[in-house]
Amino acid sequence: MKSLPKGRLFRLKSFGNDYHTRSAIKAVNSLNQYIEFKIQTAILILNHMKNTNAIGLDDKKAKKLAEKLNVLLANYSIFYQNVRGYHWNIKGEKFFELHLKFEELYTELQLKIDEVAERILTLGSVPQHSYSEYKKHAQIKESSQVSEGKKAVENILASFKTTITLQRELLELSGAAHDEGTNALMSDYIRAQEKLVWMYSSFLNK
Numbered sequence: 752m753k754s755l756p757k758g759r760l761f762r763l764k765s766f767g768n769d770y771h772t773r774s775a776i777k778a779v780n781s782l783n784q785y786i787e788f789k790i791q792t793a794i795l796i797l798n799h800m801k802n803t804n805a806i807g808l809d810d811k812k813a814k815k816l817a818e819k820l821n822v823l824l825a826n827y828s829i830f831y832q833n834v835r836g837y838h839w840n841i842k843g844e845k846f847f848e849l850h851l852k853f854e855e856l857y858t859e860l861q862l863k864i865d866e867v868a869e870r871i872l873t874l875g876s877v878p879q880h881s882y883s884e885y886k887k888h889a890q891i892k893e894s895s896q897v898s899e900g901k902k903a904v905e906n907i908l909a910s911f912k913t914t915i916t917l918q919r920e921l922l923e924l925s926g927a928a929h930d931e932g933t934n935a936l937m938s939d940y941i942r943a944q945e946k947l948v949w950m951y952s953s954f955l956n957k
């Protein structure tokens with residue numbers, strides 16, 4: 752085999768060394784960029800984790816949602832006790848019909864009270880559980896003795912207006928906080944209660 756002239760061989764070797772040096776520098780730079788990217792990602796994740804609750808929601812937004820849910824809980828609790836009163840005290844020819852309907856309603860409200868309270872806990876807050884707190888925060892007022900069916904149904908309609916309005920506000924808040932759990936719950940409540948409003952209004956010939 753014919754050997755290459757010395758000078759040319761030297762140039763080739765030199766070219767090879769330069770090539771390897773440049774490749775090594777490129778590789779080190781890429782590695783540095785990769786490590787820096789990984790560190791930045793880790794910092795972002797840590798910062799995000801520091802400001803989120805157990806289900807990954809922004810702490811401040813979850814707290815605000817829980818406060819509003821506590822207002823809803825207060826309203827449901829007063830509403831529930833009012834409807835129990837209507838169930839007990841109702842009089843007149845529609846007694847059997849309304850007595851049963853009111854039982855159906857307060858049973859439904861009782862379930863919602865539990866669901867809302869447990870949602871508040873899921874968000875990392877504490878549900879109110881005393882009637883003195885409920886009275887302070889609820890827009891729905893305690894009913895005094897109501898024995899007339901029409902009056903009871905009118906109160907129920909006004910109470911639904913309050914809960915539906917609050918739930919729409921919660922729908923907006925939970926949407927902004929990416930809280931699908933609360934959002935879906937409010938959505939179900941609104942749809943069911945709007946239908947009940949139609950039914951109770953029909954009872955009043957409205």
Ligand SMILES: [Fe+2]
Nearest residue numbers: 838839850854
């Ligand atoms: Fe009863």
